[in-house]
Amino acid sequence: MIQFREVNKLYQTAKVETMALTNINLGVERGEFISVMGPSGCGKTTMLNLMGLLDEPNQGEISINGQAITSYKDKHVARIRNETIGFVFQNFHLISDLNVRDNVEIPLLYRKGSARERRILAQAALERVGLGSRLDHFPTQLSGGQQQRVAVARAIVGKPKILLADEPTGNLDSQMGDEIMSLLESLNRDEGVTIVMVTHDQRMADRTGRLVRIFDGQQVK
């Protein structure tokens, strides 16, 4: 489902060059749930950004859903992100000016479909995460765990094949973290969504099918 072949990522500023990822070879199979661990600044999020086509490698090749990414043109990657990938962020990144339903509808705005279809899909996604009764609430009216569930609903509303979660439990207490983790597990198990999750929490990593460790930008065997 996701294939990295000798991927390198270098960050350059006027004074400093930082090798964020070096020679990464990684394959994630369809329906897998893997976790990525490593110390802060080791390149975990960079790897997730490359998987999500939010960033471009300096060298190497990335394939998503069997398709090698040869062009990083805005329109091309935007379509793949919209149709194939869903994101969950550590800080939830909900838009505070929009209510829960409008937040969840965001991925659907960038594809064909009527407003009615969007409303139905958003409601279904929110019911899937247990927030079917909070459609008209605003993010600030919800707890951290509920906000992250809204973020998960937003990530799955477009039925993506891949879910990329960057420390989804990092800002939550252990009980809420467990709830989110259970939600991700059920999405993987029941709906076959391929999930890559960056985490610092060994307990959460142990609940995934496979663990990938990164250290200083390199994959540790």
Add this chain to the structure above:
Amino acid sequence: MFRNYLKIAIKVLLRRKFFTFVSLFGIAFTLMVLIVITALAQHANSNGKPEIHSKRSLHITRLTLRHSNNSNEWNSSPGYKFLDRHIRDLPGLENYTIYSQFNTVAAYVGGRKLELSLKRTDGRYWEVMAFEFLEGRPLSREDEALGRHVAVINEATRDQYFNGENAVGKTLEADGQTFQVVGVVKNVPIYRMAPFSDIWVPISSAKSSNYRHQLGGGFNAILLAVSASAFPTIKRAFADELGKVEFTDPKRYDTAIAFADTKLEMISRSIVLSEEEGAGVEKFAGLLILFMLLFMLLPGVNLINLNMSRIMERYTEIGVRKAFGATSHGLTTQFLLENLVLTVLGGFVGLVLAHIALRITTASGVIPYANLNVNLSVFVYAMILAGIFGVLSGVYPAWRMSRQHPVAALKGGSL
């Protein structure tokens, strides 16, 4: 999608109420001034009564006399002699009229002094113009030929001089002469220069006949073409006529320069001082656009500034939208739309303010007989102006926004 964009736009505007107010005020005030100017220009140039033939009309309002070998130059309105000799035989005309510019004259009624505008016209003036008569008749060619002391007055003069009673058949004293009123017409506002006056009397009723011998000064002419397609023929023939002008003192002046212009050309020529055949209309239009852009610059810069700060607050949103499939182009559209919401809102407020300003202007009598209002076409102009304003002030911030890298945006962004 637009509903979502609109919701965001309104929320963002409400979040920063003070800045929104300042921006809205700037936009509304700017647009109000532009709408008032547009309304004035539109009313002054409208094809309505009495100038129902303005699309077929050419105006001669300026005459320059010059000597080819020295610096002598004299600028004024044309004189009766010049017009009478050089327009009557022009080809392509259905009619023409010679009339004086209006003079302010004193009239006394019941020991009270009235200051009234008086215009002297030929009989043809009333054939070229279509005044709305409340009573009586227009001046005729016969009145002019026989030098009759008859007058047409407007409604306001009838109200002041005759207490609003029927005036036809009664006499009126103005400018030291006595006239018999033969007709009363509806008021015409002062910004319609050709038909405006309070009293109209025959040219030949003038106290002196000196005007008959003067090349320059005091008179205008309107040439009514058979159709607008005859304009080039008329203009060429009039240019040829200028070569036939007989100068009383050729040592002083030996060249006459004048043009038969449409209303637009006439305004353009008076502003860009063109002596070109085309009256410098393109230059005039360029200046007009430049003026409008400069006028919109200050609130525009203010709005751009506000937009930039709105972007800074919204890095995360940009990142999220990009992560979920928004293209740079889509985000630019969203942002421009948001800006259009603000400016169109400003446009509506400006329109209301302009309406109030025009009503106050009309009621105050600052502009005699003005009846200014915001009609449908002014409304459309205003919305187009608001749209242009919205796009211009939104393009740069939207462009900056669309260039935002999604990873940087999700981290809090840096532009």
